[in-house]
Amino acid sequence: MNDFAHTVLVVGSGAGGAMAAYELTRQGHKVLLLEAGRHYDPTTETPMFRPNGDAPLMGASTPDKDFGFYDSTVGGGWEVPDEPYTTAEGTEFLWWRARMLGGRTNHWGRYALRFSEHDFKAKSRDGLGADWPFEYDEIAPWYDKTEALVGVCGTNTGLDDMPPSSDGVLQPAPTPRIPELLIAAAAKKHGIEAAPMHRAILTRALDQRAPCFWATPCGYGCSIGAAFQTTTSLLPMAQATGHLRVITDAMVKTVTTDAGGQVTGVTYIDKKSGSERQVDAKVVVLAASACETARILLNSKTERHPAGLANSSGQVGRNLMDSTGAGLSALVPALMDRPRYNEDGHTANHLFIPWWGHQAHADKELDFPRGYHFELGGRFAEPGAYVSGDLQGYGTALKQQVRAHYGAYVHFALRGEMLPNDDCYMDIDPSVTDKWGIPVPRFHWKWSEHELKQVEHGLKTAKAILETMGATVGELPAAEEAIKKGGEIIHEVGTTRMGDSPEDSVTNQWGQTWDCPNLFVMDGGVFASNPHKNCTLTIMTLAMRNSAWLADQLKAGAL
Amino acid sequence: MRNPDDQGIAARTDSDAPAYANKLSRRDSLKLLAALAASAMLPALSACGSPSTGDAPDGLADAGHWPELDLQPVTASGYGKDPDLITPPEAPWPLTLTPDQLSLLALLSDIIVPAEGKSPSASAVQVPTVIDEWVSAPYPDQQQDRLTVLSALAWLDDEAALRFSQPFATLATAQQLAIIDDIAYRNDQTPRQFQRMAEAFARLRNLVLAAYFCTPDGMEDIGYMGNVAIAGDYPGPTPEAYRHLETVLADLGLSEFAYPVG
Numbered sequence: 031m032n033d034f035a036h037t038v039l040v041v042g043s044g045a046g047g048a049m050a051a052y053e054l055t056r057q058g059h060k061v062l063l064l065e066a067g068r069h070y071d072p073t074t075e076t077p078m079f080r081p082n083g084d085a086p087l088m089g090a091s092t093p094d095k096d097f098g099f100y101d102s103t104v105g106g107g108w109e110v111p112d113e114p115y116t117t118a119e120g121t122e123f124l125w126w127r128a129r130m131l132g133g134r135t136n137h138w139g140r141y142a143l144r145f146s147e148h149d150f151k152a153k154s155r156d157g158l159g160a161d162w163p164f165e166y167d168e169i170a171p172w173y174d175k176t177e178a179l180v181g182v183c184g185t186n187t188g189l190d191d192m193p194p195s196s197d198g199v200l201q202p203a204p205t206p207r208i209p210e211l212l213i214a215a216a217a218k219k220h221g222i223e224a225a226p227m228h229r230a231i232l233t234r235a236l237d238q239r240a241p242c243f244w245a246t247p248c249g250y251g252c253s254i255g256a257a258f259q260t261t262t263s264l265l266p267m268a269q270a271t272g273h274l275r276v277i278t279d280a281m282v283k284t285v286t287t288d289a290g291g292q293v294t295g296v297t298y299i300d301k302k303s304g305s306e307r308q309v310d311a312k313v314v315v316l317a318a319s320a321c322e323t324a325r326i327l328l329n330s331k332t333e334r335h336p337a338g339l340a341n342s343s344g345q346v347g348r349n350l351m352d353s354t355g356a357g358l359s360a361l362v363p364a365l366m367d368r369p370r371y372n373e374d375g376h377t378a379n380h381l382f383i384p385w386w387g388h389q390a391h392a393d394k395e396l397d398f399p400r401g402y403h404f405e406l407g408g409r410f411a412e413p414g415a416y417v418s419g420d421l422q423g424y425g426t427a428l429k430q431q432v433r434a435h436y437g438a439y440v441h442f443a444l445r446g447e448m449l450p451n452d453d454c455y456m457d458i459d460p461s462v463t464d465k466w467g468i469p470v471p472r473f474h475w476k477w478s479e480h481e482l483k484q485v486e487h488g489l490k491t492a493k494a495i496l497e498t499m500g501a502t503v504g505e506l507p508a509a510e511e512a513i514k515k516g517g518e519i520i521h522e523v524g525t526t527r528m529g530d531s532p533e534d535s536v537t538n539q540w541g542q543t544w545d546c547p548n549l550f551v552m553d554g555g556v557f558a559s560n561p562h563k564n565c566t567l568t569i570m571t572l573a574m575r576n577s578a579w580l581a582d583q584l585k586a587g588a589l
Numbered sequence: 590m591r592n593p594d595d596q597g598i599a600a601r602t603d604s605d606a607p608a609y610a611n612k613l614s615r616r617d618s619l620k621l622l623a624a625l626a627a628s629a630m631l632p633a634l635s636a637c638g639s640p641s642t643g644d645a646p647d648g649l650a651d652a653g654h655w656p657e658l659d660l661q662p663v664t665a666s667g668y669g670k671d672p673d674l675i676t677p678p679e680a681p682w683p684l685t686l687t688p689d690q691l692s693l694l695a696l697l698s699d700i701i702v703p704a705e706g707k708s709p710s711a712s713a714v715q716v717p718t719v720i721d722e723w724v725s726a727p728y729p730d731q732q733q734d735r736l737t738v739l740s741a742l743a744w745l746d747d748e749a750a751l752r753f754s755q756p757f758a759t760l761a762t763a764q765q766l767a768i769i770d771d772i773a774y775r776n777d778q779t780p781r782q783f784q785r786m787a788e789a790f791a792r793l794r795n796l797v798l799a800a801y802f803c804t805p806d807g808m809e810d811i812g813y814m815g816n817v818a819i820a821g822d823y824p825g826p827t828p829e830a831y832r833h834l835e836t837v838l839a840d841l842g843l844s845e846f847a848y849p850v851g
Contacts, residue, residue, distance in 0.1 A: 068671075074675075075674065075675065076674075077674040077675055079816060079818075080674070080675075080677075081803065081805075081808075081816065082803050083719075083800075083803035083804050083805075083807075084677060085677050086668055086672075086677055086678065086681040086722065086726070087722065087723055087726060087728075087731065088719065088723075088799055088800065088803050090730075092667065092668075092726075092728045092730075092731075093667070093728055093729070094667045094668055094669055094670050094672070094728075095668075095670070095672075099668075099672070099674070099677065100674055104670065104671040105670050105671050106670070107670065110670075111670065202822070204822070204823040204825070205822070205823055205824075205825035205826075205850065205851070206825070206848065206850065207825070207826065208826050208830050208831075208833075208834050210848075211834055211847070211848050211850065212834065212837060212838070212843075214846075214848035215838055215841075215843040215844075215846040215847050215848060216841070216843060216846070218846035218848070219843060219846045224848060233822065233823075242823075243818040243819055243820065244815075244817075244818070244819045244823050245815060245816050245817055245818050245819070246816070250674075364837040364840065364841060365837070368830065368833050369827060369829040369830045369833050370812035370814055370830075371814060371824075371825075371826055371827045371830050372814040372815045372817060372819070372824070373814075373815065374815035374816065374817075375823050375825075376823070380823075381848070410812070410813055410814070410815065411813075411815075412808075412813055412815060412816060413799070413802035413803050413807060413808055413811060413813055414799065414803065415799050415803075416795065416799055417795050417798040417799050417802065421791070421794065421795070421798070422773065422774050422775065422776075423773050423774060424700050424701045424769060424773050424794065425700065425701070425702075425703055426703065426705050428701065428702075428794070428798075429702060429705065429798075429810070432798055432802065432811065433810070433811055433812065436811050436812065498841070498843070499841065500841055
């Protein structure tokens with residue numbers, strides 16, 4: 031350690047932490063990065079081309095591998111050995127953790143949609159939640175830089191919910207599949223446009239990364255780097271500068287402060303030995319994930335910081351938001367027995383349905399305040415452990431039923447904006463600790479009418495589009511039953527939100543905590559709101575922008 | 590639909606039950622892949638019916654019979670949070686089916702998925718072994734299926750004994766299918782005494798189908814054409830697939846709303 035005089039200590043190697051490491055090392059600053067999980071190398075560990083039939087249980091999800099055997103998440107999941115968390119009585123919350131180098135970027139959906147001015151200033155429009163402390167125009171160039179660096183395929187559609195990227199930034203989007211084209215036509219009849227999804231997938235070569243070759247689910251990870259994950263991009267790039275040092279299996283416990291209350295470094299547990307270590311740094315950047323970062327801050331109580339570090343506002347752990355989620359599937363008879371072709375594509379949406387309701391909201395036609403989008407499913411997927419269809423009988427007639435149903439189901443997955451509310455937050459459990467004695471988060475959760483009404487609207491809309499396609503949908507479930515659990519969409523944000531005032535926010539617009547100038551947050555915790563567009567692209571964009579600002583502060587000697 | 594002659598099942602004249610045994614290795618494709626490091630594959634690309642009422646014996650209660658099995662829980666370990674994904678464990682946990690259970694399962698598997706054209710039968714591609722692995726797994730869903738599958742196997746022998754005084758596997762094909770016909774169709778008319786078994790059979794049937802279509806032969810049979818590396822842009826639908834879509838859009842009155850392609 032002594033031979034590597036780092037300036038900045040970054041906690042977490044996912045979207046925010048790896049981007050911070052990339053930008054800071056690019057500008058010549060030495061970065062020590064701590065990751066709670068193990069080292070992970072996609073070039074040798076990704077199960078490319080492995081068929082489900084070769085996996086235990088045909089690759090099915092199990093409590094050991096929640097997203098299936100081949101999912102790239104190793105050592106993490108909904109339940110992590112030795113690392114419990116709790117929920118307040120009568121509430122449910124699911125906390126996904128990826129304990130590995132690269133974090134959740136190894137398996138994320140890679141949907142990469144820009145927030146817009148409409149998203150950043152929603153409170154100004156309807157009085158709910160919080161505005162962000164900057165304008166879209168200030169962020170747009172950073173979105174361009176991030177998209178160009180990450181590699182995002184998509185199209186400038188001109189739709190009001192999809193701000194354009196600058197010319198030449200986006201890579202070409204793949205051609206749509208048949209079920210997506212049918213859904214697009216049915217939606218259009220209802221005045222709703224489908225559009226190419228923006229995804230962090232290379233369709234053209236970029237630096238050392240190869241373009242997508244349209245095989246192997248992105249959730250397995252990607253050994254060729256086409257599907258973005260920090261372990262094949264930002265982390266190796268940062269390593270190449272010679273300014274990055276990474277310590278894995280390092281579980282950060284607290285941020286340390288001096289008698290004056292200023293940040294001096296962190297304490298962490300070396301998981302391999304179980305011993306506690308202390309490491310100092312001029313600047314600490316927390317990017318451990320929204321809830322893990324808030325946990326570290328709340329566990330860093332001192333006399334100077336009795337409510338936890340950077341918590342003079344009392345907002346650390348508050349304003350916890352996920353995306354809303356609900357799904358609707360149906361058999362589309364017109365798609366039965368359709369002509370076969372290779373429908374893998376880049377494994378997720380080639381087309382999706384962005385939010386179309388800006389005008390309806392302006393005209394006060396809707397009984398819920400914030401929008402959603404639909405992700406579309408249904409294709410000739412690789413056969414796995416479950417077979418669809420209301421099947422009867424046996425023998426060749428049965429096989430024919432299975433063949434007829436193959437690729438004939440479509441699925442609408444709603445992902446919507448949630449508003450912060452007083453019932454959704456995390457604090458520290460008064461009695462439960464993890465294996466190393468670190469107190470664990472306790473979650474509190476309750477969806478509000480805003481989200482339930484939104485889901486109700488989404489289900490009705492999906493049903494209308496499905497029926498236009500000739501599907502029989504049946505009675506819709508109540509929104510309370512249909513809505514996914516808090517945390518289940520894995521878009522948790524808001525626990526250390528940014529704002530204009532130290533009274534009601536934890537950081538300024540640069541992710542710098544109001545209370546400690548040399549402490550920054552660069553994960554989803556800083557979100558002032560949670561638009562429906564999947565948080566990762568914006569986490570990376572803010573991490574790049576705010577790391578550049580931090581680098582300027584260091585150069586100016588301000589820190 | 591209901592005539593066994595249409596089911597593609599060759600009637601057996603003898604009543605010898607064929608034995609099925611697990612092979613040592615079913616993950617043969619891994620041996621091929623093991624020779625190829627993941628990265629070694631890349632440079633080339635970078636460069637470039639109505640129910641029957643059955644013949645239920647007199648005196649059988651309406652609700653039918655059910656073998657209330659007292660199964661010991663599987664206590665084996667799972668494959669853990671961080672298994673080797675490149676070369677999955679050959680035997681993640683001990684297999685638990687007895688030789689008799691496995692042979693009966695193979696017989697059922699081939700009734701459900703018989704050989705058809707150039708597609709092999711389920712037992713020929715080791716479907717029973719996959720199901721043995723499934724019902725022997727220590728996870729909650731699989732333990733639930735274990736009870737379902739083992740109960741179904743026991744029920745078939747009980748039913749065969751009640752109807753024909755023999756184990757199911759030794760019955761003539763026509764007798765076997767007489768029983769299967771009573772449980773393979775689930776609808777409002779399914780007699781009460783067969784409802785529970787029909788539900789269990791449906792679960793077993795889904796497992797057999799899943800395991801079958803996961804095999805290379807099964808993927809070919811169903812028409813899965815993916816998991817193939819393609820250089821250049823994604824080719825998208827074939828002309829035939831586009832023509833089919835045009836017909837569908839026309840039938841649904843959606844032609845004018847078609848999304849522009851190409």
